[in-house]
Amino acid sequence: MMITENKTILKDAVVKGDEPVMIIRNVYKSFENNHVLVDFNLDLYKGENVVVLGKSGSGKSVLIKCIVGLLKPDKGTIEVFGKNIPELNEAELDQVIARVGFLFQSNALYDSMTVRENLEFPLRRHWIKVTQEEVNTMVMNALEDVGLEHTVDMMPIELSGGMRKRIALARTLILKPDIILYDEPTTGLDPITGKEIIKLMVDIQKKYNTSSLIISHDMNCVRMASDRIVILLDGKCYANGTYAELKKNEDPKVKQFFE
Amino acid sequence: MAKATPLNSFLDQAGSLSKFSFRFLWQWFKPRYEGSEFLRQCYVIGYNSLPLIGLTGFIMGLVLTMQLRPSMIEYGVESQLPAIVGISVVREIGPVITALIFAGKIGSSIGAELGSMKVTEQIDAMQVSGTNPFKYLVVSRVLAATLMLPILVILSDAISLYGSYIGVNIRGNTSFNLFWTQVFDNLAFYDVLPAFIKTFFFGFAVGIIGCFKGYNSNKGTEGVGRSANSAVVVSSIMIFILDLLAVQITDVLGFN
Numbered sequence: 439m440m441i442t443e444n445k446t447i448l449k450d451a452v453v454k455g456d457e458p459v460m461i462i463r464n465v466y467k468s469f470e471n472n473h474v475l476v477d478f479n480l481d482l483y484k485g486e487n488v489v490v491l492g493k494s495g496s497g498k499s500v501l502i503k504c505i506v507g508l509l510k511p512d513k514g515t516i517e518v519f520g521k522n523i524p525e526l527n528e529a530e531l532d533q534v535i536a537r538v539g540f541l542f543q544s545n546a547l548y549d550s551m552t553v554r555e556n557l558e559f560p561l562r563r564h565w566i567k568v569t570q571e572e573v574n575t576m577v578m579n580a581l582e583d584v585g586l587e588h589t590v591d592m593m594p595i596e597l598s599g600g601m602r603k604r605i606a607l608a609r610t611l612i613l614k615p616d617i618i619l620y621d622e623p624t625t626g627l628d629p630i631t632g633k634e635i636i637k638l639m640v641d642i643q644k645k646y647n648t649s650s651l652i653i654s655h656d657m658n659c660v661r662m663a664s665d666r667i668v669i670l671l672d673g674k675c676y677a678n679g680t681y682a683e684l685k686k687n688e689d690p691k692v693k694q695f696f697e
Numbered sequence: 698m699a700k701a702t703p704l705n706s707f708l709d710q711a712g713s714l715s716k717f718s719f720r721f722l723w724q725w726f727k728p729r730y731e732g733s734e735f736l737r738q739c740y741v742i743g744y745n746s747l748p749l750i751g752l753t754g755f756i757m758g759l760v761l762t763m764q765l766r767p768s769m770i771e772y773g774v775e776s777q778l779p780a781i782v783g784i785s786v787v788r789e790i791g792p793v794i795t796a797l798i799f800a801g802k803i804g805s806s807i808g809a810e811l812g813s814m815k816v817t818e819q820i821d822a823m824q825v826s827g828t829n830p831f832k833y834l835v836v837s838r839v840l841a842a843t844l845m846l847p848i849l850v851i852l853s854d855a856i857s858l859y860g861s862y863i864g865v866n867i868r869g870n871t872s873f874n875l876f877w878t879q880v881f882d883n884l885a886f887y888d889v890l891p892a893f894i895k896t897f898f899f900g901f902a903v904g905i906i907g908c909f910k911g912y913n914s915n916k917g918t919e920g921v922g923r924s925a926n927s928a929v930v931v932s933s934i935m936i937f938i939l940d941l942l943a944v945q946i947t948d949v950l951g952f953n
Contacts, residue, residue, distance in 0.1 A: 549817075
């Protein structure tokens with residue numbers, strides 16, 4: 439069990455592989471007087487599922503947006519595959535981000551495009567040289583992974599919430615990313631559909647040996663999907679450990695998440 | 698922090714809009730060029746606006762002719778009706794009314810579309826898909842609006858004059874050839890060119906304001922509605938301001 443005041447956690451982390459694919463060090467991010475991330479540290483290892491657990495507004499989404507370059511941290515380094523994200527130019531960032539999938543909280547499916555076009559979009563935009571036949575195969579494979587092959591020519595508006603989430607996941611998978619970032623994957627879904635999505639996430643992680651960083655406050659998701667949990671509190675990495683370890687913890691600030 | 702007075706808020710918006718416009722100019726020249734999205738937007742913005750612009754243009758020409766006729770008869774210059782309508786439509790009414798209709802249709806749709814994309818994280822999703830959303834969404838739409846409005850104005854002018862021809866013949870009897878001869882005999886180069894040039898600026902204003910309002914939308918679905926509404930209001934006002942500037946400039950250059 440590990441309760442930490444910041445960075446000592448990292449070497450004690452429960453890890454699946456030896457190779458860190460993401461190293462976050464001393465990251466600060468503020469919006470005017472609101473200090474969202476304060477000296478935040480985190481390592482993500484190959485094949486590992488890490489859940490970042492925190493209250494609403496604790497800065498979880500800000501963290502994940504800093505990782506893909508949507509926001510720039512005020513200070514600190516975010517190394518993904520050895521490249522420091524805040525220092526990369528547009529082309530370099532594009533190369534790194536092509537290996538990182540991002541499942542948005544709101545799914546972010548393009549309303550004006552069919553499911554097929556939604557899935558083709560990242561392939562075409564990342565300058566990946568593939569024939570139309572290969573594109574079709576990749577689209578169908580990604581849809582097969584989420585069990586929704588029949589929706590290929592439908593519009594996002596015609597799909598249910600759970601289906602939209604699965605399609606968004608298929609779009610994330612199409613580039614066969616090494617890291618997948620999930621921003622509140624079960625928000626807005628009923629408990630049964632939420633569990634199906636979590637199971638899908640775990641299956642995908644096993645199938646492709648991806649590393650996942652999951653932002654959540656849904657304890658079902660945390661319990662089912664996590665190899666390791668990081669508690670984000672007051673902008674810092676407050677605690678770190680497995681579900682079982684943290685559940686037994688007596689610290690009231692940790693306990694409040696497991697009650 | 699400065700107190701949020703209406704003047705501060707206006708200056709803040711004006712500054713942000715100027716910055717946004719400069720960003721557009723900068724991004725326009727930078728590769729990668731979004732040719733297919735630009736062509737798609739030309740279709741959506743230009744072709745899809747044609748029925749509305751055509752209908753309003755036709756009614757505008759017809760009504761203008763019927764309204765002018767009694768005054769023209771009173772002054773004994775009824776025969777000059779095609780010429781007066783032609784000059785009015787080409788120089789002023791055609792460009793301004795078409796631009797206002799365009800602002801209502803396209804400004805609101807761009808504002809709402811981008812606003813909705815912003816609040817549902819679609820713009821962020823584009824960015825993590827290796828796309829520069831500003832180039833893909835803003836540059837293509839602003840360029841399409843800038844280039845499509847002049848074409849729509851030319852078509853609207855033509856349809857409007859056809860409406861006028863019908864208006865003339867409701868109570869009179871003027872041949873098709875005579876009507877058009879009278880229109881073109883009284884139109885000069887300096888009637889057409891300044892009116893044509895200003896439509897590019899009108900189109901740019903509608904496109905950039907629609908994109909600015911949508912791209913900076915916030916506060917969820919309420920913000921989307923506000924963006925669409927404010928895109929129409931601000932671009933309509935901007936059309937009148939640009940028209941005022943255009944008339945001053947053409948006056949100084951001796952085109953009036």
